Amino acid sequence: MLTVTSVNVNGLRAAAKKGYVEWLAGTAADVVCLQEVRAEPGQLPEAVRAPEGWHAVHAPAAAKGRAGVSVLSRRVPDAVRIGFGCAEFEDSGRYAEIDLPGLTVASLYLPSGEVGTERQAEKERFMAAFLPYLTGLRERAAAGGREVLVCGDWNIAHREADLKNWRANRKKAGFLPEERDWLGRVYAEAGYADVVRELHPEQDGPYSWWSYRGRAFDNDSGWRIDLHVASRGLAGRAVKAEVERAPSHELRWSDHAPVTVSYDLAAG
Amino acid sequence: MLTVTSVNVNGLRAAAKKGYVEWLAGTAADVVCLQEVRAEPGQLPEAVRAPEGWHAVHAPAAAKGRAGVSVLSRRVPDAVRIGFGCAEFEDSGRYAEIDLPGLTVASLYLPSGEVGTERQAEKERFMAAFLPYLTGLRERAAAGGREVLVCGDWNIAHREADLKNWRANRKKAGFLPEERDWLGRVYAEAGYADVVRELHPEQDGPYSWWSYRGRAFDNDSGWRIDLHVASRGLAGRAVKAEVERAPSHELRWSDHAPVTVSYDLAAG
DNA sequence: CTTCGGAAG
DNA sequence: CTTCAGAAG
Numbered sequence: 001m002l003t004v005t006s007v008n009v010n011g012l013r014a015a016a017k018k019g020y021v022e023w024l025a026g027t028a029a030d031v032v033c034l035q036e037v038r039a040e041p042g043q044l045p046e047a048v049r050a051p052e053g054w055h056a057v058h059a060p061a062a063a064k065g066r067a068g069v070s071v072l073s074r075r076v077p078d079a080v081r082i083g084f085g086c087a088e089f090e091d092s093g094r095y096a097e098i099d100l101p102g103l104t105v106a107s108l109y110l111p112s113g114e115v116g117t118e119r120q121a122e123k124e125r126f127m128a129a130f131l132p133y134l135t136g137l138r139e140r141a142a143a144g145g146r147e148v149l150v151c152g153d154w155n156i157a158h159r160e161a162d163l164k165n166w167r168a169n170r171k172k173a174g175f176l177p178e179e180r181d182w183l184g185r186v187y188a189e190a191g192y193a194d195v196v197r198e199l200h201p202e203q204d205g206p207y208s209w210w211s212y213r214g215r216a217f218d219n220d221s222g223w224r225i226d227l228h229v230a231s232r233g234l235a236g237r238a239v240k241a242e243v244e245r246a247p248s249h250e251l252r253w254s255d256h257a258p259v260t261v262s263y264d265l266a267a268g
Numbered sequence: 269m270l271t272v273t274s275v276n277v278n279g280l281r282a283a284a285k286k287g288y289v290e291w292l293a294g295t296a297a298d299v300v301c302l303q304e305v306r307a308e309p310g311q312l313p314e315a316v317r318a319p320e321g322w323h324a325v326h327a328p329a330a331a332k333g334r335a336g337v338s339v340l341s342r343r344v345p346d347a348v349r350i351g352f353g354c355a356e357f358e359d360s361g362r363y364a365e366i367d368l369p370g371l372t373v374a375s376l377y378l379p380s381g382e383v384g385t386e387r388q389a390e391k392e393r394f395m396a397a398f399l400p401y402l403t404g405l406r407e408r409a410a411a412g413g414r415e416v417l418v419c420g421d422w423n424i425a426h427r428e429a430d431l432k433n434w435r436a437n438r439k440k441a442g443f444l445p446e447e448r449d450w451l452g453r454v455y456a457e458a459g460y461a462d463v464v465r466e467l468h469p470e471q472d473g474p475y476s477w478w479s480y481r482g483r484a485f486d487n488d489s490g491w492r493i494d495l496h497v498a499s500r501g502l503a504g505r506a507v508k509a510e511v512e513r514a515p516s517h518e519l520r521w522s523d524h525a526p527v528t529v530s531y532d533l534a535a536g
Numbered sequence: 537c538t539t540c541g542g543a544a545g
Numbered sequence: 546c547t548t549c550a551g552a553a554g
Contacts, residue, residue, distance in 0.1 A: 010554080011539045036554085038540065065540040066553080112554055119553085155554095211554090212537035255538075255554085278545080279548045304545085306549065333549040334544080380545055387544085423545095479545090480546035523545085523547075 001239075002263045004105060005029040006151035006226055008209070008256035012037045012068075016048045019253035023244075024051060029260060030074050031100070033107035033151040037068030037093070059083075059107075061093030068093040069107040069152070073100065084137075086129040094126070097137075097150075102265065103234070104141055108152030113173035120173055123155070127182045135190045138231050147234035149263075150192070153209075153256065154227050158183045158194065161204045162224040174225060186229060193235035195228035195261050196243075206243040209256045217249060226259045237267045269507075270531045272373060273297040274419035274494055276477070276524035280305040280336075284316045286521035291512075292319060297528060298342050299368070301375035301419040305336030305361070327351075327375075329361030336361040337375040337420070341368065352405075354397040362394070365405075365418075370533065371502070372409055376420030381441035388441055391423070395450050403458045406499050415502035417531075418460070421477075421524065422495050426451045426462065429472045430492040442493060454497060461503035463496035463529050464511075474511040477524045485517060494527045505535045 005027060009015040012034065024032065032054075041049050041058045050056050054072045059082040061067040071077075077098035083090040097106035110130070113123035134150065141148045156179045160166040169175040186192050200206065207222025216222065230238070240262045246252040273295060277283040280302065292300065300322075309317050309326045318324050322340040327350040329335040339345075345366035351358040365374035378398070381391035402418065409416045424447045428434040437443040454460050468474065475490025484490065498506070508530045514520040 014539060036539085114554085212539095214537080216537095282548060304548085382545085480548095482546080484546095 002031070002100075002103070002265050003029045003260060004031045004033070004149060004151060004228065004263065005258045005260040006033040006035075006107070006153075006228060007258040008035040008109070008153040008226060008254060010036050010254040010256065011039070012044060012048060012070075013039050015253045016045065019251060021047065023253065023258070024054075024072075027258075027260075031098075031105050032072040033105065034070040034072070035068075035107060035109035035153045037070050038065050039068060040064070057082075057096055057098055059093055059096035062091040063093075066093065067109055069096050069109050071096055071098050071105065071107045073098060073105070075100065084130060084133040086126075086133070089126060089129070095130075099146075102146055104137070104146055104148045106148075106150045106152070108150050108154065110153065110155045112155050113179075115171065115173050115176070123173070124178075127179070131182065131185060131190060134186060134192065138191045141231065148192075148231040149234055150229045151259075152227070153225060154183065154229070155225055156180065156183045157223050157225055158197070162197075164204075164207070164219075164221040164223070174223065191232060192229045193232050195230050195235050195238045196224070196241045196259065198235055199238055199241045199261075206241075206245075207257075208243050208259050212255050217252070217255075226256055228259065228261045230263075234263060237263045237265060239264050239267075270299070270368075270371070270533055271297045271528060272299045272301070272417060272419060272496065272531065273526045273528040274301040274303070274375070274421075274496060275526040276303040276377070276421040276494060276522060278304050278522040278524065279307070280312060280316060280338075281307050283521045284313065287519060288521045289315065291521065291526070292322075292340075295526075295528075299366075299373050300340040301373065302338040302340070303336075303375060303377035303421045305338050306333050307336065308332070325350075325364055325366055327361055327364035330359040331361075334361065335377055337364050337377050339364055339366050339373065339375045341366060341373075343368065352398060352401045354394075354401070357394060357397070363398075367414075370414055372405070372414055372416045374416075374418045374420070376418050376422065378421065378423045380423050381447075383439065383441050383444070391441070392446075395447070399450065399453060399458060402454060402460065406459045409499065416460075416499040417502055418497045419527075420495070421493060422451065422497070423493055424448065424451045425491050425493055426465075430465075432472075432475070432487075432489040432491070442491065459500060460497045461500050463498050463503050463506045464492070464509045464527065466503055467506055467509045467529075474513075475525075476511050476527050480523050485520070485523075494524055496527065496529045498531075502531060505531045505533060507532050507535075 079099040111123040208226035210217040347367040379391040476494035478485040
């Protein structure tokens with residue numbers, strides 16, 4: 001069994017002071033994908049940069065305090081790659097992947113976007129470049145007998161069940177028709193599956209992000225944008241999914257919650 | 269008896285959350301001069317902008333989040349003036365004065381300065397313009413039978429006894445020979461006196477500012493830069509001076525301490 | 537509402 | 546070391 005967690009930490013330095021360190025010490029995961037680290041490795045305390053018992057890969061953004069993804073794994077990766085070959089996003093701290101036996105695991109932080117701004121155009125450029133990469137990644141992996149898992153903050157809710165008030169958000173970044181269509185193509189054309197949705201096809205959510213504004217957390221007015229996007233073979237081996245919604249506002253250490261899935265790699 | 273307090277609050281919004289409100293509620297002062305308010309009145313909670321039982325005059329800086337002086341008085345001022353007639357500093361949030369019967373009280377926040385930078389040049393321009401203003405202010409007041417009190421953060425330590433490590437600070441802004449000389453001229457030429465020093469001529473300090481850096485507060489490694497500068501007649505009526513050093517690091521609500529002096533206006 | 541950077545102190 | 550503004554989320 002391989003257990004993988006994805007979580008947007010919204011600033012690892014802040015998270016580390018609020019409960020992330022204790023959470024990591026208590027997790028049973030074998031691999032942890034982090035997004036929005038918002039720090040260079042040298043700015044992190046030793047115990048956060050290189051925690052005991054983990055191998056850590058950090059891909060900070062060139063812009064200080066922005067983005068940044070990491071992948072922690074209990075075993076040493078066979079290979080590490082940062083970026084996905086698109087010049088514009090090479091040093092943007094948005095993509096890193098590691099190879100483990102029979103599997104490539106990636107941590108992705110897709111741009112958030114904001115309608116009518118350059119940041120939305122950037123998100124669109126990222127999506128345009130990332131879809132063909134995903135296709136090629138899966139094909140190369142398949143040729144080598146490997147599966148692929150792209151965990152992260154995709155910043156897109158796919159369907160109406162994936163956010164609390166879909167009607168009010170139809171013109172908001174993260175639930176635009178073109179973004180939803182694009183995610184549909186990741187599943188329909190690139191050969192991936194939405195692991196948590198396949199395990200829980202009927203329920204609303206489970207949400208993994210609640211805005212810090214207003215009473216979004218208390219009202220469970222959230223979005224399911226933190227995804228395990230797996231090659232179909234791997235998706236079929238997912239046996240359990242869990243979103244660790246904090247028990248209280250005081251115990252939250254990010255505006256996102258960890259999304260954990262266990263994969264039975266030995267299964268047929 | 270008229271009791272006047274001067275205190276640099278280092279951000280009134282932050283101070284209000286840490287103990288300023290309780291301090292104001294408990295003070296016996298009749299007039300309170302604030303410096304480094306660092307907020308527009310509209311950004312302040314009602315109870316801080318216009319506290320019960322006080323008349324508040326606010327002189328914010330045009331630059332948001334910078335400088336800003338206020339004067340609180342229990343009685344309504346006969347007149348209010350903001351700025352001292354120098355165009356460069358008119359909207360800099362560094363000077364405001366009110367008239368009370370027989371007395372003009374001002375709140376001053378002199379630029380901090382930093383050797384070798386434009387900020388030091390600005391400090392020097394402020395000093396050059398402010399000295400003649402002080403002279404004229406005292407002369408006009410005298411002609412009308414009034415005294416003058418200019419309270420505030422002067423950002424200059426006059427003598428060796430006015431800071432902890434004077435030798436190490438001889439080339440630092442706030443203890444430069446030209447700054448010390450300028451303050452000497454405020455006393456010797458403009459007709460004012462350093463009230464707290466006259467009441468306590470022999471002791472070191474009492475300091476009123478300790479840097480947040482390092483262990484300055486714990487080591488009492490401070491500076492006496494928050495001054496009551498009074499026309500000589502008024503200075504002669506000062507009967508008691510006190511610096512309210514916080515009893516603990518936890519109870520500090522600014523890097524400066526309130527400096528309070530009681531004046532016996534009825535005295536000969 | 538919160539994170540982080542940078543200017544200012 | 547702390548304040549605040551502003552960008553980003």
